[in-house]
């Protein structure tokens with residue numbers, strides 16, 4: 001595990017997963033001068049940097065909810081001047097972000113889900129079970145509840161649900177009961193205490209398989225603290241709506257719960273919605289997306305050797321074929337100069 005180190009060049013801290021594949025999928029939509037990519041998960045800006053280098057007339061709007069990531073990526077990408085615009089937002093706000101920039105639609109959207117190596121490396125953020133730290137786990141440290149709040153306030157049933165659904169933890173109830181019992185003595189504060197309790201709650205036989213037993217509990221808490229799945233449920237359709245016709249979306253997921261949400265949203269767009277048996281398929285029922293990947297792509301041997309984080313990646317991509325009624329409504333509202341986020345503040 002590496003140590004927190006703001007002095008290391010940003011690019012050395014994180015190798016973007018399937019970077020060239022992402023650029024190759026997005027580039028055909030970014031060839032026109034002035035075309036725009038929204039990188040919804042800027043992180044340390046690795047994917048964005050590659051796009052700015054390889055699509056020399058495109059611009060990138062980089063969203064992240066983590067202010068530290070925005071600062072570091074901003075420094076790394078400063079050499080691109082006004083071709084790069086950082087935005088502090090949650091990615092389900094993509095519609096507002098695009099509208100506030102005065103754009104009708106964008107040519108590309110990239111989502112590289114989950115936490116960054118930066119977040120995992122910074123011990124005091126509390127994401128890593130191998131380092132003792134305050135139980136925080138917020139990607140946006142300017143707001144929201146922490147992992148300690150979840151552990152100190154949720155009842156046993158709610159905790160069991162979180163651990164089972166988001167961590168796929170077989171022993172969710174045992175861990176949840178132990179969490180509640182322990183907090184009657186003193187409130188939860190540190191990740192090290194949680195890792196010890198999880199280890200002690202899981203039967204010895206089960207501890208010998210399936211990797212570090214804390215991994216599932218820490219994943220579940222992180223998803224709950226950041227509302228990751230609810231946000232993603234809203235964000236993928238919003239990102240598809242933000243695409244101009246011909247625009248492309250690429251999403252990289254790292255666990256099955258995320259990938260299922262992405263898969264469903266793309267399937268809705270690639271499937272005809274016409275009732276069976278119609279002699280002619282009405283235009284409005286035709287698919288509005290074309291899949292650019294066959295199912296989900298995984299990392300090959302070379303990528304795995306380069307980048308261990310790619311082991312669990314599932315990449316899906318699609319291209320926008322036509323507008324939908326929602327799409328037109330949103331575009332029309334934007335044209336009518338509806339108030340921007342800044343105006344509403």
Ligand SMILES: C[S@@+](CC[C@H](N)C(=O)[O-])C[C@H]1O[C@@H](n2cnc3c(N)ncnc32)[C@H](O)[C@@H]1O
Nearest residue numbers: 016041043044045046047064065066090091116
């Ligand atoms: C895996 S990293 C992205 C790494 C990036 N592609 C690179 O090359 O450096 C994911 C980033 O997305 C951010 N993020 C995760 N969920 C988010 C959300 N709902 N809204 C905005 N940013 C989010 C995280 O803070 C993190 O910095």
